[in-house]
Amino acid sequence: MAEDEENGYVGTSAGQLTKAAARREAKRKCVAMGGINFKPAYEYKNSCAVVAEPIDAVGKSIAYHQNGRDVEEASSLALPKRVALNARVCKVNYSNCSHPVLVNYSGT
Secondary structure, three states, X not given: OEEEOOOOEEEOOOOOOOHHHHHHHHHHHHHHOOOOOOEEOOXXXXXXXXXXXXXXXXXXXXXXXXXXXXXXXXXXXXXXXXXXXXOOOEEEEEEEEOOOOOOOOOOO
């Protein structure tokens, strides 16, 4: 994920086979939304991740990123932490899972 904290834009990637490709896709999506000053925000592999934010979030990003075995676990960990940080009702705005890829080394 790439994030422009000032404007609240978060670019994500899915299905990329390398960290560099995932970062490029996240950056491209962040720029497409209008992001200018973005940076890598959160990386995960072989797990699921969520982004939780206050329901009334506008402008500057106050996103909380969390991973877990599945979306339900990541959400159940993220939401209480996000609420505890600013005492506002939050929701999960993004969720995705990165699954392991089987590589055939037999040459066939």
